[in-house]
Amino acid sequence: MKKSVVLGGLMAATCIASAASADMLDDIISSGTLRCAVVLDFPPMGMRDASNNPVGFDVDYCNDLAAALGVKAEIVETAFPERIPALMAGRVDVGVASTSDTLERAKTVGFSIPYYSFENAVVGNEKAGMKTWEDMKGKTVGATAGTYEAIWIEGKIKEWGEGQFRPYQTQADVFLALSQGQIDATVATVEVSEANVKSGNFPGIAIVDKAPMVPDYVALFTMRQEYGLINYLDLFVNQQVRTGRYAELYKKWVGEGVPADLTVKGVSR
């Protein structure tokens, strides 16, 4: 008696589960809303304007994606470390959150082809008197926890065997600490560094050098098993470049110049 009840319950649960998880692409289209995880603490990719509305490259990118799907876009503000929980818990459908597509992470989530690429800069407190990136050796260096550049500099510091690494939860905290002199330097994307140095919110900091790391390709991400959606995202990224929208968004949010090449020479994907 009891066993059959449990069995029946299980069967019912599986039926509901299998019906609900048809395909995420279908789910998005039928729900009429695309929910994107966007980090709004990462200018110019994601930030808030004077009237507190989310704006930025990633926000526009999400809006474009929603328009292509014919649905409404919903920007879900997500901190860097919370991107994955937000996705897994079903609070968002897609991450448009400047997420570096490392192999380690690709074991957990599904990445599209890269939609943007960052170069990183070393920003120093003027009092630290740094000239090149190698002057970071032995210094206290901070970065935003969970970012590609944080992983890189932490590795470098371990390799050098001297100096200290400090991860902060938000980009703003890193620059606050840098401006206060709590840390001597940080590694951040050129875009973020230039925006923060120019803003004047953080006195006493200056860009020192480029960080000699592999370009930080960032990709859209979603559930790893959602091939239908990933396939769509790949094509969408391709179309953004093809139609010139990528260059347009670059000009709008980053500035004059040529946006980074999203292809890697000698290999295809």
Place this chain on the structure above:
Amino acid sequence: MFSYTFQWNQALNRLPAMLDGAWVTMQIAVLSMVLGILFAIVLTGCRLSGNRILSGFATTWIEVARNTPALFQIYMAHFGVASFGLYFSPITSLLIGITFNNAGYLAENFRGALKAIPDTQTRAARSLGLTPIKAFGYVILPQMLRISFLPITNQMVWAVLMTSLGVTVGMNTDLYGVTQDLNALTFRTFELFALAAVIFYVIVKLINFGARLLAARLFRY
């Protein structure tokens, strides 16, 4: 909806690093409690002193510690004091923040414990010729600590859990910080944080168990 495959070995592989983090967490918690108890005794003394400045100082401390979030206290101990040119490393800031919080709560516990000790005890001690300080130190203090033993263990548990707030000031060596770092690296959020939760749980259970053993030894009549 929740279609996710748990890969527990991805988290278990990182267990040694997380246990190192747990050790750091324990050290911070114990140190913050030892300092917290000392400061709380001083605060209690300040309150009893009858001196308006001293008791005003103690009251302010206790009010701020008990009525503002611990996160705020730790954040202030790092970014707040830095605006005045005082730089503390993340671990020091965390220690200051938790100690400040502990001292505030414990002082309030001590006040409750003091209420449970009859006034007549002080009077009896004083009439035996003990100075006010000695009467407090030899007669009242031991009873106060005994009565507030359980609240102290409670605060100890709270101190362990509060170490997880250290990430906001750049800690990455405590249990929560290590977990957060590994999460960024691998995106195995659920497995890693579930494991961290288990470790926290075990630490707290050990503290409770240790406290019970200690109580059995200390408080035999």
